[in-house]
Amino acid sequence: MFFRAIINELIKIASKPRSYLGLGAITLLVSVVLFAMKADGTHFVGFATASFEQSLSFSGTILNGNLVAFIILQTLIIHVPLLVALVTGDLVSGEGAAGTIRMLLTRPLSRTQVLFSKFIAGASYTALVVAWLAFLGIVVARGMFGVGDLVVLNSDGLTVLLQQDILWRFGYGLVVAWLALLTVSSLSITLSCFSDNSIGPIVATMAIIILFTIIGTLDVPVFDSVRPLLFTTHMASWRSFFEDPLPMADIRQSLIILLSHNIGLMTIAWWKFRTKDITA
Amino acid sequence: MASTSEPIIDIQHLRKSFGSFQAVNDLSFSVYEGDVFGFLGPNGAGKSTTIRCMTSLIRPDSGSIKLFGQDLHRHRASVLARVGCIIEKPDFYKYLSAEANLWQAARMSGHAVSRARIQEILDFVGLRGREHDKVKGYSQGMKQRLGLAQALLHDPDVLILDEPTNGLDPQGIVELRELILRLRDEHSKTIVISSHQLSEIELIANRMIIINKGQSVAEGAVNSLLQSDDLHIVVEVDRPDNALRIVQQHLPEAAPKLHGERSLELDLHKDRIPHMIRVLSDAGIQMYGVESRRKLEDFFISMVNS
Numbered sequence: 291m292f293f294r295a296i297i298n299e300l301i302k303i304a305s306k307p308r309s310y311l312g313l314g315a316i317t318l319l320v321s322v323v324l325f326a327m328k329a330d331g332t333h334f335v336g337f338a339t340a341s342f343e344q345s346l347s348f349s350g351t352i353l354n355g356n357l358v359a360f361i362i363l364q365t366l367i368i369h370v371p372l373l374v375a376l377v378t379g380d381l382v383s384g385e386g387a388a389g390t391i392r393m394l395l396t397r398p399l400s401r402t403q404v405l406f407s408k409f410i411a412g413a414s415y416t417a418l419v420v421a422w423l424a425f426l427g428i429v430v431a432r433g434m435f436g437v438g439d440l441v442v443l444n445s446d447g448l449t450v451l452l453q454q455d456i457l458w459r460f461g462y463g464l465v466v467a468w469l470a471l472l473t474v475s476s477l478s479i480t481l482s483c484f485s486d487n488s489i490g491p492i493v494a495t496m497a498i499i500i501l502f503t504i505i506g507t508l509d510v511p512v513f514d515s516v517r518p519l520l521f522t523t524h525m526a527s528w529r530s531f532f533e534d535p536l537p538m539a540d541i542r543q544s545l546i547i548l549l550s551h552n553i554g555l556m557t558i559a560w561w562k563f564r565t566k567d568i569t570a
Numbered sequence: 571m572a573s574t575s576e577p578i579i580d581i582q583h584l585r586k587s588f589g590s591f592q593a594v595n596d597l598s599f600s601v602y603e604g605d606v607f608g609f610l611g612p613n614g615a616g617k618s619t620t621i622r623c624m625t626s627l628i629r630p631d632s633g634s635i636k637l638f639g640q641d642l643h644r645h646r647a648s649v650l651a652r653v654g655c656i657i658e659k660p661d662f663y664k665y666l667s668a669e670a671n672l673w674q675a676a677r678m679s680g681h682a683v684s685r686a687r688i689q690e691i692l693d694f695v696g697l698r699g700r701e702h703d704k705v706k707g708y709s710q711g712m713k714q715r716l717g718l719a720q721a722l723l724h725d726p727d728v729l730i731l732d733e734p735t736n737g738l739d740p741q742g743i744v745e746l747r748e749l750i751l752r753l754r755d756e757h758s759k760t761i762v763i764s765s766h767q768l769s770e771i772e773l774i775a776n777r778m779i780i781i782n783k784g785q786s787v788a789e790g791a792v793n794s795l796l797q798s799d800d801l802h803i804v805v806e807v808d809r810p811d812n813a814l815r816i817v818q819q820h821l822p823e824a825a826p827k828l829h830g831e832r833s834l835e836l837d838l839h840k841d842r843i844p845h846m847i848r849v850l851s852d853a854g855i856q857m858y859g860v861e862s863r864r865k866l867e868d869f870f871i872s873m874v875n876s
Contacts, residue, residue, distance in 0.1 A: 390663060398679070399680075
């Protein structure tokens, strides 16, 4: 029965036009970046490496598929949460707004099963968004620009990663990116349990992301103790896989924070949804 | 109908409040197998809250809800697998077709529902041929029929229909009534139906409860509740003004008043009807009809106002 509920949720997501809005937006944005890199990528890379050219000499082509893929992920991973929230924020409250929650919750299925079928469907959609981003960003970019060593500018300076040492970093990085987006999904589902209209949870999720991001970037001592605990601080943790050596302690801390957020948020959602009176 | 058997739905001392508002207050009633049970009450009486408690949408503060002899909250899944319902109004995923919506319901029904069963139920509610249309293009009547289809899909023993005539035009109401009567007569379903259409309940229900302010004010067989020696009478006459004056003079307790252009209406004990006929006849008033019937509407109003 639980498996059937997941199938139902996936069908609903696949049938809603808004689900394709995110995928379409990603396609458009990636296309713009790919076009820009193709048209003027050499100038862009030259500008970025200009400050190092007095102390370093670059041989070969820095502009390749791996660099473009990295730029695409870095540019878009900040915006993708908004596209995810558009779908996941509607999962519970959308049923309330449409009135279908009454039929859904009078089926011989526990509310816990209903909620977690939605969570799994939301997680699957999030995975699809990440996979689509990965396909466009990595597969297409590598196809268009070819492969080569990846030069990444980190806080410690330039890191050069060998061509054969890159794909697994993208793989692990995307898993962490998915976990970060899953936190956004859990947040919007949780907010969705407190509302009977679809727009509220989506807007509230975006507002929380913006607020936490501001707190995270505002270099004020009063936020120092809070900053490491905010999930938004760890949304760019996928980049840690492009450092050499890998900052395992940082990665571990990010995973723990993101997982804790997911568990905590879904526990709140479960508590609320289980006891919610359906009066609408 | 089968009041000597175990009740199929048994509600005892149900209470539910929202803040300081007591929506349901110590409500008890029973529904028996084969009943078409009318659930009546004015707006805000607690009907919807009670029905939502019976379908686990609302958690009661106290009291017990048993269906098929099992406690709803302890045996929720097994109980709801035997119940089909329309709560308030049937809402569907508008971006899906009718058939896709039925498949959604089928997967969650707790029963194996075949493609043939879906076609059969579409036939039953008269939506065959429109099953591939998206629900967003359906009329309210079609949605109600689709609502009945999803409720019946898994062949439940009990149907709970909360205001199923909401938004229906007269034709739709007649069609829905016929469907419910077929379910009662051909499929032996136990049906709980709440409605503002009192005439509909009168036509289809064999037992009923009237609630007001969250409490039961009358419960029992429709026929026996409506049977009374105090009757509401409408008399069609040739000279209503004269007839009114004569009845006021000889039967002041009947509180007569004009009813339309050619009739009087009055409340009278049945033993006094021959006397009324005699005084009108003696005064030369021509009578074309005497309708003496206690209607559910009158009963409902008297119960709610009492």
